[in-house]
Amino acid sequence: MLTTRAPAKINLTLHVLGRRQDGYHELESLVAFSGAGDTLSLTPDETLSLDISGPTSSAAGAGDDNLVLRAARRLAEEIKGLRLGRFRLEKRLPVAAGIGGGSSDAAAALRLLAKANDLSLDDPRIRKVARVVGSDVPVCLEPRARMMRGAGESLDAPIRLPLLPAVLINPGVPVATAPVFAALGLKPGASLDRAAHLQIGARPSAEDVLALLAKGRNDLEDAACLQAPVIVDALAILRAARGCRLARMSGSGATCFALFSTRRDAVRAARVIRAQHPGWWIKTTVLR
Numbered sequence: 071m072l073t074t075r076a077p078a079k080i081n082l083t084l085h086v087l088g089r090r091q092d093g094y095h096e097l098e099s100l101v102a103f104s105g106a107g108d109t110l111s112l113t114p115d116e117t118l119s120l121d122i123s124g125p126t127s128s129a130a131g132a133g134d135d136n137l138v139l140r141a142a143r144r145l146a147e148e149i150k151g152l153r154l155g156r157f158r159l160e161k162r163l164p165v166a167a168g169i170g171g172g173s174s175d176a177a178a179a180l181r182l183l184a185k186a187n188d189l190s191l192d193d194p195r196i197r198k199v200a201r202v203v204g205s206d207v208p209v210c211l212e213p214r215a216r217m218m219r220g221a222g223e224s225l226d227a228p229i230r231l232p233l234l235p236a237v238l239i240n241p242g243v244p245v246a247t248a249p250v251f252a253a254l255g256l257k258p259g260a261s262l263d264r265a266a267h268l269q270i271g272a273r274p275s276a277e278d279v280l281a282l283l284a285k286g287r288n289d290l291e292d293a294a295c296l297q298a299p300v301i302v303d304a305l306a307i308l309r310a311a312r313g314c315r316l317a318r319m320s321g322s323g324a325t326c327f328a329l330f331s332t333r334r335d336a337v338r339a340a341r342v343i344r345a346q347h348p349g350w351w352i353k354t355t356v357l358r
Contacts, residue, residue, distance in 0.1 A: 072114075072185055076178040077107035077213050078163055078238065079170030079206060080327055080357055081320045082279075083286035086254060088261030094205075094221035095251055098267040100286070102231060102357040103213040106238060108162055108175055110138065112182040114155040118142055124161035129244070130172075131165075137176035141203045145183055148195040153187050164351050166244035168294075168321030170206040177210035215358060217270070232276040233356045235336040239308065239343060240325040240351040241300045250322040253293035264289070280329065283316050294323035301326065307346075311339035329357070 080102050087096040108124070120139050122130050130136065138157050146152045157179060163171035180196055183189075189196060191211060200207040205222035217226035256262070268282050295301045301324050308317035308328035313335030317328040330336040333356065340354045 071111050072182045073109065073111040074178045074181050075107050076110050076163075076171075076174040076210075078104040079174055079210055079213070079321075080104055080236075080238070081168070081288065082283055082318070082357075083267065084288040084290060084321065085264065085267050085286070086256075086262055086289040089256035089258055090221070091258045093258055095254075095256065096220060097218065097222070099218045100215070100267075100270065100282075101209050101218050102215040102234070104169075104236070104238065104353070104357055105355040106163070106353040108171065108178070109160040110175060110178040110182065111158045112155045112179075112186060113158075114153055114186050116154075117156070118146075118154040120157045120159060122159045122161055124159070126164055127159075127161040129165040130159070130161045137172040137203060137207075138179045141176040141179045141199060141207070142183060144199045144202055145180060145196065148199055149187070149189075152183065154183070155186065157182075164240045164242070164244075164325065166246060167240050167325040168245065168319065168323045169238070169325045170210055170321065173204045173206035174210040174213070176200075176203050176207050177213070180207075180211060217267075227272070229270060230273045231279060231358050232274070233358055234276065234279065235330045235333040236355050236357050237308065237311070237328045237330070237336050237340045237343070238325055238351075238353045238355060239304050239327075239347075241298075241304050241347070242350060243298045243300055243324050245294055245298050245323040247322040249297060250290050250293045253296065254289070262289070276331075280315055283318070283329075288319050290322050291319045294319060298324045300324065307343055308339075311342065313339065327357075
């Protein structure tokens, strides 16, 4: 059995530059990954199957709707004779939450299939399938902090971020991505006149990262808050937490994150928020 983690993808920034003629939105996003995530294992076999368990498994989608199977089937179409098998997914991340849970699962499936078939992750067929399966799958294929551009297909070199203590919270309201982007009202070919994303070095300090993030934004935050007003509450609670340095929504929501100077501050904040909102998904983690 082969096993890998499928970590949560956190958009530390998410700038929308405009909308391309092909309909996709042009993005710039500084992406980091969390210690919190799902676990995927593969037992090589002649047949392809998927078993899902875990606290958020009921919302994960089964059959052709699950990105693990979709990624495996697309790769088998690209590579004749590909060795497949039985996948087992332990689902812990919330679904439709703006943290790339399904995309990270699909990327994990591609990593396991690559290992089972002695393929490099740089194999162009694997890269092609990653792009086809989902916009966030390419950046999740090798989960390391980096700038993601375009519609997710253009990736800068990895960045060695300092360890960033964080709290992730999701208020339990799924947010569909398409309506959030649609609320921007951009027609194909239109652009947004907003401040450019600041450049980040290959090995920034924690203070450098926080200074850059303070001048960044998530351009989907307002639209998501209109769709799910509880995001406003989640952000207010995080920003009021003792020791919070910055709070922002990830992706198209509804998951929000807060960064802290120390892990102790993050643990304390999570404990207080959990006592006030026992039904929310709340995780203390380190982003990197």
